Amino acid sequence: MRAGYHALFIPGPTNLPERLRTAMFVPSEDQRSPDFPKLTVPLFNDIKRIFKMSSGHVFLYPGSGTGGWEAALTNTLSPGDKVLTSVFGQFSHLWADMCRRHGLNLDAIEVPWGEGVPVETYAERLAADKNHEIKAVLVCHNETATGVTSDVAAVRKALDAAGHPAMLMVDGVSSIASIDFRMDEWGVDICVSGTQKGFMLPTGLSIVAASDRAIGETTRAKLPRTYFSFEDMLKLNKDGYFPYTPATPLLHGLRASIDLLEEEGLENVFARHHRIAEGVRKAVDAWGLKLCAREPKWHSDTVSAILVPEGFDAGKVVSHAYHRYGLSLGAGLSKVAGKVFRIGHLGWMNELMIMQALAGVEMTMRDLGMQVEAGVGVAAAEEHYRRSAAGASSTRAAA
Structure with missing residues (x-):
């Protein structure tokens, strides 16, 4: 257990x-x-x-x-x-x-x-x-x-x-x-x-x-x-x-x-989701990966679908994260099965919670042989959350 x-x-x-x-x-x-x-x-x-x-x-x-x-x-x-x-x-x-x-x-x-x-x-x-x-x-x-x-x-x-x-x-x-x-x-x-x-x-x-x-x-x-x-x-x-x-x-x-x-206030809820999502997107960029969403205008503030590099199976990312680290990620569906894994960042969520997911994803990708530098995505998200903290709602979601 x-x-x-x-x-x-x-x-x-x-x-x-x-x-x-x-x-x-x-x-x-x-x-x-x-x-x-x-x-x-x-x-x-x-x-x-x-x-x-x-x-x-x-x-x-x-x-x-x-x-x-x-x-x-x-x-x-x-x-x-x-x-x-x-x-x-x-x-x-x-x-x-x-x-x-x-x-x-x-x-x-x-x-x-x-x-x-x-x-x-x-x-x-x-x-x-x-x-x-x-x-x-x-x-x-x-x-x-x-x-x-x-x-x-x-x-x-x-x-x-x-x-x-x-x-x-x-x-x-x-x-x-x-x-x-x-x-x-x-x-x-x-x-x-x-x-x-x-x-x-x-x-x-x-x-x-x-x-x-x-x-x-x-x-x-x-x-x-x-x-x-x-x-x-x-x-x-x-x-x-x-x-x-x-x-x-x-x-x-x-x-x-x-x-x-x-x-919390609905507008604060929306702002919190955007701020957390931006941190995830900065982590993805730091990893050298791309989102399935092709342009920033399409970016979702509730879920990020992340494309794995050529030659890798996104399904193995989901499986390894679950069995090795107790981390549940979203699998790719239908046309994007095996091509993307998804991080859900909606609902009862704060910065430290999403940092847990980003750290687990980094470890998983490195375990599977992806060329990702240790800590680079976590650091990018961390800096975003630190710098944007002053504008965050005083009412926070807590674990």
Whole structure:
């Protein structure tokens, strides 16, 4: 048995703060009791602040982000509806695949993995769609497989410039509560997230933020839905209840998560994630390696996908780090399997925690014969954190 804590640096599930763990440690309770709405009604309202939305509704389903994708599609679209999306990583691919399985007419733009949403191509497609056949535009805000963040606001501008009424749907699973997101300002109709990343909780709740407009589309949408029905949820959510047994411990955890995020301040949370991510990027540069994200404009503040040198297998980096040092890194997925390993730097994270990951990665790479000088990446990150400390939030995430 290995002494000490296992080092978890995958891009989700993320590290669990003790305060949130204890918040979930509650006896089983009656989800139909008269007291239950004291937990749920404020929760439905308060979580809107994390999405920066003032109206609409946030649906909480027992499930993962994938369930949220399905809820977004089935409540607002009909078989044969045209959907515009782009594929540039495993998760944008999977959402596109779900569209096909639901019989939607998909215009999926293939983009090199390492880039993000092709806003200019979206703008061209939208401007050319004079009959407004496109009913929804999908955006993966943060592609976890490649460490790429896309510009949601720019997609909204493209929609507005074309005078196009298509709904804007966003996968925010690995961005919400970590990277700035503005549902109202960016005119987002649906945003999907989950509890296991920026919300710092175990997997188990699919979080779907829907605008009033998106909710109104349920009267037109003809895709079959039962479990993910907005209508069924709304009927009971208004009084603080659910159409089936909710994941009550996670609801208590989500309450504590929102409180923790707001105590730090959302803008401070975003700044902390950026500062930690910059340190990781400086370490990667010092190692002489490159990110999968091809340009700085695509750099993600929640996960870095790092390309290994030619002739090396990134899967062995992940395996060796786990077995030799008790360090969990993210593996490369699909097209980048064996080519990248990923460091998740989101959620309950501070400088010393990420330095642990960087040191473990350095030792692993040197063990595997990569030409990396001992301590060079750690030193680069260390200097960044020391020099930027004065501008850091006074409220810090702690291990």
